[in-house]
Amino acid sequence: MIRTIGLPAETKDGERRVALEPSAVKSCVQAGHDVLVQAGAGRGAGFGDADYEAVGAKIVASAQEAWSADLVVKVKEPQRHEWAYFRRDLVLFAYLHLAAEPELARALMDAGVRAYAFETLEERGGLPLLAPMSEVAGRTAAIVGAHYLAQGSGVLLGGSAGVPPARVVVVGLGVAGTMAARGARGMDAEVTGIDIDLHRLMEAHERGIVTATLASSEHAIGEAVADADLVVGAALVTGAKAPKLVLEEHVRSMRPGSVIVDLAIDQGGCVETARPTSHSNPIYETHGVIHYCVTNVPGQYPRTASRALSAAIAPKLVRLAANLDDPLLATALNVADGRVVHPTVADALGL
Ligand SMILES: NC(=O)c1ccc[n+]([C@@H]2O[C@H](COP(=O)([O-])OP(=O)(O)OC[C@H]3O[C@@H](n4cnc5c(N)ncnc54)[C@H](O)[C@@H]3O)[C@@H](O)[C@H]2O)c1
Incomplete structure (x- = not known):
């Protein structure tokens, strides 16, 4: 039974989002929960402690107090120093991305946390x-891509009179x-969209979101990437490790x-040549290509991201807090009773 909901401040590098804005906290309070908001949790997104207090939250001084709640809701996967808060009766609702985080998966299993992942919740095919x-x-990918092209090859996405626009390749048109693709097209680049799902290609083609489409294959990706100024990787198989589509030889x-x-x-x-970076140190170069x-x-x-995320998760959070076995949340459940229970995630982890 969930009585208290905790909202700790995010601790990942450069992370300024908060999972719930005050209006979402209000929904939880109205549903009968005590909401423990860590002081300053909303500051990065422009929400003050007073805004949360005004809707009935209790402001707590430490992360430990926020994590002591029955259910903890946060944005990013718990960072290593937060694993100390894991315990048997804890329910966690956050982005987890466990296929890429086997040690976090192990820590959740060992502690007996019941962990629901935002990113695997499926509803109406989405x-x-x-x-x-x-x-x-x-x-943002279009914005940072354009930004780092200035630092790299010096190519402007839209080109100029007498100079053709830049070529952008987007792999995965979800x-x-x-x-x-829309961002890059908005800056007048030439955009090729690649997907394995022909319906996605047709939709992007019909709506004029891209200038060209390609059905995904190693050959097509290789040819498109060789000619690209900017490549955006956005392919996903829900819950699984991302398929390696742009190979080192392409890069x-x-x-x-x-x-x-x-x-x-x-x-x-x-x-293939990608490895995680952070906001403090966002880029590196491999084979002369900025990653x-x-x-x-x-x-x-x-601000935008927190409001969008909060609006999406708040109704689900209220349902989850009322009933941990709500069928609506079944595809979000990743870890329970010391096991990874989501089949694709378990597969990706070799469990
Ligand atoms: N780095 C970040 O901060 C950040 C933020 C948000 C989302 N993401 C990630 O972006 C990725 C995409 O998310 P999404 O919501 O757009 O997913 P989505 O499910 O909407 O789209 C994924 C697309 O990939 C396509 N795809 C799958 N296999 C493919 C293949 N072999 N070749 C070509 N296309 C293929 C699918 O058909 C689908 O159209 C995810 O990994 C997501 O976690 C990252």
Whole structure:
């Protein structure tokens, strides 16, 4: 039975989001829960402690007090120093990305935490708790891609009179990929969208979101990437490790100073040469190509991202707190009774 809900401050590098805005906390209070908000948790997103107090939350001074709640809701997967708060009767609701975090999965199992992941919750064929952040991350990919091209090859996405626009390749035309394509098209780049799902390609083609589409294959990706100024990786198989689609030899074939933004890095990355980076140290170069592989991209637009995330998770959180076995939340459940119970996640972890 869930009586208290904890909202700790985020601690991942450069993470300024908060999982619930005050209006969402109000819904929890109205549903009869005590909500413990760590002091300053909403500051990065522009929400003060007084805003939370005004809707009935209790402000607590320490992370430990927020984590002492029956159910803890947060944005990013618990960082290593937060694992000390894990305990048998804890319910956790957050992004977990366990396929890429085997040690976190083990820590949750060993402690007996009941952990629900935002990113695996499926509803009507979509991922409603991943989509809002994929939207923000996709839009951001176009912005950071354009930014690092200035630092690298010096190519401007839209080109100029007498100079053709830049070539952008988006691998995976789901929510994140579509928004990245729209962002790049908005800056007048030439955008090729690649997906394994022909319906996605048709939709992007019909809506004019991309200038060209390609059915996903190693050959097609290799050819497109060799000619690209900016590659955005956004392919996902729900719960699984990201498929490696852009191979090292493809990266080697790119012009020096070109840019790769691998959004799928939170699931291990769909670019072979990608490894996780942080907001403090967002890029590195391999084969002369700038790689931007930040695992919490929306953290840099905390106001918009927090409001979007909060709106998506609040109704689910209220249902979860009322009934941990609510069938609506079944696909979110990743760890229970010391086991990884989500079949794709378990598979990805070799369990
Ligand atoms: N780095 C970040 O901060 C951040 C933020 C938000 C989302 N993401 C990540 O972005 C990724 C995409 O998320 P989404 O919500 O857009 O997912 P989505 O399910 O909406 O889209 C994924 C797309 O990948 C396609 N795909 C799967 N296998 C493919 C293949 N072999 N070749 C080509 N395309 C393939 C699917 O058909 C689908 O269209 C996820 O890994 C997500 O976690 C990262």
